[in-house]
Amino acid sequence: xxxxxxxxxxxxxxxxxxxxxxxxxxQKQKHLNTLKQKKLNKIRLKKNQNQKKDQxxxxxxxxxxxxxxxxxxxVNDTQFDTIIQQTNNSSSSFNTHFKNKTLFQWIIxxxxxxxxxxxxxxxxxxxxxxxxxxxxxxxxxxxxxxxLINNNIQYTKxxxxxxxxDGVKEIHNLEGRxxxxxxxxxxxxxxxxxxxxxxxxxxxxxxxxxELQEYFGCFIGCNAYLTxxxxxxxxxxxxxxxxxxxxxxxxxxWKVYKPRIKYEELPRYSSENLNNDNIGEPVLEIILSEGxxxxxxxxxxxxxxxxxxxxxxxxxxxxQRNAWIDLxxxxxxxxxxxxxxxxxxxxxxxxxxxxxxxxxGRVKECRKARAKIKNNVKTLINKLTDHVYIDAAIDQLGTRxxxxxxxxxxxxxxKMCTVxxxxxxxxxxxxxxxxxxxxxxxxxxxxLLRRYVSRFVKEKEENPxxxxxxxxxxxxTTDNSLEYHGEETSFLVIPKHFVESIQxxxxxxxxxxxxxxxxxxxxxxxxNLIADLWERGIIRTxxxxxxxx
Numbered sequence: 001x002x003x004x005x006x007x008x009x010x011x012x013x014x015x016x017x018x019x020x021x022x023x024x025x026x027q028k029q030k031h032l033n034t035l036k037q038k039k040l041n042k043i044r045l046k047k048n049q050n051q052k053k054d055q056x057x058x059x060x061x062x063x064x065x066x067x068x069x070x071x072x073x074x075v076n077d078t079q080f081d082t083i084i085q086q087t088n089n090s091s092s093s094f095n096t097h098f099k100n101k102t103l104f105q106w107i108i109x110x111x112x113x114x115x116x117x118x119x120x121x122x123x124x125x126x127x128x129x130x131x132x133x134x135x136x137x138x139x140x141x142x143x144x145x146x147x148l149i150n151n152n153i154q155y156t157k158x159x160x161x162x163x164x165x166d167g168v169k170e171i172h173n174l175e176g177r178x179x180x181x182x183x184x185x186x187x188x189x190x191x192x193x194x195x196x197x198x199x200x201x202x203x204x205x206x207x208x209x210x211e212l213q214e215y216f217g218c219f220i221g222c223n224a225y226l227t228x229x230x231x232x233x234x235x236x237x238x239x240x241x242x243x244x245x246x247x248x249x250x251x252x253x254w255k256v257y258k259p260r261i262k263y264e265e266l267p268r269y270s271s272e273n274l275n276n277d278n279i280g281e282p283v284l285e286i287i288l289s290e291g292x293x294x295x296x297x298x299x300x301x302x303x304x305x306x307x308x309x310x311x312x313x314x315x316x317x318x319x320q321r322n323a324w325i326d327l328x329x330x331x332x333x334x335x336x337x338x339x340x341x342x343x344x345x346x347x348x349x350x351x352x353x354x355x356x357x358x359x360x361g362r363v364k365e366c367r368k369a370r371a372k373i374k375n376n377v378k379t380l381i382n383k384l385t386d387h388v389y390i391d392a393a394i395d396q397l398g399t400r401x402x403x404x405x406x407x408x409x410x411x412x413x414x415k416m417c418t419v420x421x422x423x424x425x426x427x428x429x430x431x432x433x434x435x436x437x438x439x440x441x442x443x444x445x446x447x448l449l450r451r452y453v454s455r456f457v458k459e460k461e462e463n464p465x466x467x468x469x470x471x472x473x474x475x476x477t478t479d480n481s482l483e484y485h486g487e488e489t490s491f492l493v494i495p496k497h498f499v500e501s502i503q504x505x506x507x508x509x510x511x512x513x514x515x516x517x518x519x520x521x522x523x524x525x526x527x528n529l530i531a532d533l534w535e536r537g538i539i540r541t542x543x544x545x546x547x548x549x
Contacts, residue, residue: 100215103208106134107244108293116295122242122266122319125256125284126295133290135246138204139224141312144193147201148180160194161186162233167275169235187226192233195224198314199406200482205314210409212316214452219404221317221484227252232305235273238264241317243296247288252311254294256284257301267299268325274301288313322397330393338387339380346380395457399475403489407480408450416544418449419537423546434546440527440534442516445542448509453477454538456494456502472499478537492536498529505539512542 105113109130111120120126153159155173161183163170172191174182183193199206199222209220221241227233238259245254257279259265279301288294288311296302298319304311340346351357351373357366358373415421425433448454454476460468472494479490494502501518520526533539 100211103211104215107246108295120295120297122297124297125300126293127284127286127288128293128295129289130291130293133248135248135291135314138208138246138314139198139202139248139312141226141249141310143202144195144224144226144312145180145184148178148183151201153178153201158196158200159183160196162192162194163190164192164232164235165190167235169273187228190228190231192228192231193224193226194233195226197482197484198222198224200484206406206482207409209316210406212318213405214408214450216318217401217452218319218322219401220406221320222314223317224312224314227304227306227311229306229308229310232303234303236276236279236301236303237274238267238271238299238301239296239317240267240270240298241320242298244316244318245288245294245296245313246316247290247292247294247311247313249290249312250306250309251287251289252304252306252313253287254285254302254304255282256294256296257281258283259299259301265299266297266323268321268323271301321400327390327393327397330396331388331390332384334389334392335384335387338389339384342387343383345383392458395455398455399457399489401452402455402475402477402480403485405452405477405480406482407477408453410449414449414540417540417542419535422541422544425546438546440515440530440545442523442526443514444530444545445512445514446505446530446534446539447512447542448505449478449538449540451509456506472496472502474502474533474538476536476538490536492532492538498525501526501529 101113108116109128111126111128116126147153155161155175155178159173159178161172161174163172172186187193199209205222205224209222212220225233236255236257259267260279264271286294336346351369354369354373356363357369362370410418410420412421424435424438427433454474456472456474458470458472461471463469473491474494475489475491477489479487481487498520501520504513504517504519515526515530518526518529520529530539534541
């Protein structure tokens with residue numbers, strides 16, 4: 001028996017717990033009541049409502065009329081891995097860009113990659129109809145249910161519950177961990193699910209995104225969207241990314257609209273929620289079926305809804321913040337610093353009383369003085385181009401990309417040539433295998449693991465005496481988290497006498513070189529450098545140093 005105080009504290013705790021549980025239930029019930037009321041008030045569009053819809057439906061491929069979408073053919077795990085590994089071998093030149101191009105070709109189907117880049121990229125939408133559901137290997141509704149059961153999926157961080165009706169978008173996120181029962185209750189009340197960064201939990205989406213990073217040379221993002229029948233999850237809007245919509249299950253009707261004004265063509269930022277009153281008429285209206293692809297350049301307004309089928313698709317995003325203006329934002333500050341240090345014209349004082357000749361409160365009689373200042377600014381801007389240093393600016397964009405990037409996905413053969421599987425092994429009885437056999441030789445053939453897994457840069461940092469010094473850093477993504485920005489980018493500080501050796505590795509990629517070819521005189525230092533790079537997963541050998549059992 002507990003004391004009176006203990007019993008009183010226990011009773012208070014139970015009351016608090018019950019009240020907390022009731023509050024959560026009331027919060028959820030409030031969401032659901034709102035949704036049910038909207039559902040009762042909303043008049044749903046019926047199939048074949050008008051002639052326009054009939055014309056669109058006639059363009060669908062034959063299997064759209066099949067009420068058993070699960071009978072469609074799809075690739076299995078082995079076939080998908082074969083696509084990922086295609087053209088990857090242990091020859092002296094392993095060009096991962098070609099492999100990644102093959103993967104991208106698999107996505108866009110009948111459209112040739114060069115044709116796509118030359119005629120559609122950043123230019124106009126493209127609808128690609130495929131004969132079978134080749135994307136079913138990426139994700140499924142059943143798999144989503146398993147993810148919710150087996151993982152600590154959090155509202156807002158990993159998933160959004162959305163609802164759109166009568167021009168209003170609503171977010172119905174609760175707090176804490178997601179439970180499948182609650183999510184499917186929302187789903188049955190016409191709510192859509194948006195899975196944020198599903199590559200964190202879905203290996204095949206990680207594989208796909210990681211390989212596409214190498215093809216495009218930029219961060220590849222991904223969201224998954226599950227929408228119940230006769231629903232719409234999002235308001236019309238445009239995005240700041242190049243979007244590839246891959247339809248996995250069911251069907252979804254898409255309406256696409258041109259950018260409304262010049263400012264919205266290839267925008268730097270996504271739009272807020274728009275409404276149908278000011279977006280004009282669609283330039284493209286199609287129904288995506290399983291296996292179909294829709295490409296949308298950034299700036300194209302779009303909205304999507306389901307009819308009598310549910311819909312599951314993923315949106316692959318590319319080329320966010322990779323415009324010329326993003327490069328100029330890095331170049332101009334560097335050029336200005338070089339200019340004022342090397343040209344006295346940039347350091348000369350402004351004209352006396354310049355404050356009164358320009359600005360909202362400027363004096364009208366000072367028009368000539370104002371024009372003179374403007375002309376001199378133009379002259380200095382022209383001179384600024386003499387101090388443009390693009391390498392440092394592009395390196396800044398490169399290190400930002402590595403911070404965003406996913407870690408690479410390696411084949412089993414590749415792993416055996418890297419630290420990820422090809423190093424020392426612990427065996428029974430505490431005996432380490434390979435301690436004597438594992439060593440780098442001057443004739444060991446090596447290469448960078450991937451083109452965009454690492455970035456070699458020269459940066460400035462402040463020393464303890466508050467003075468700036470030059471440091472060389474090799475940033476790499478092999479330690480990156482699957483969670484977006486889950487970790488800071490890892491880097492290795494490179495001594496100055498190794499700079500040419502690191503450059504030599506980059507210059508020779510994708511070809512293998514021997515350690516003896518590195519432009520460094522000291523043999524021991526060469527091998528120690530390669531050991532450091534190998535232990536961080538930055539390089540691979542052509543063949544395993546230790547053979548598997």
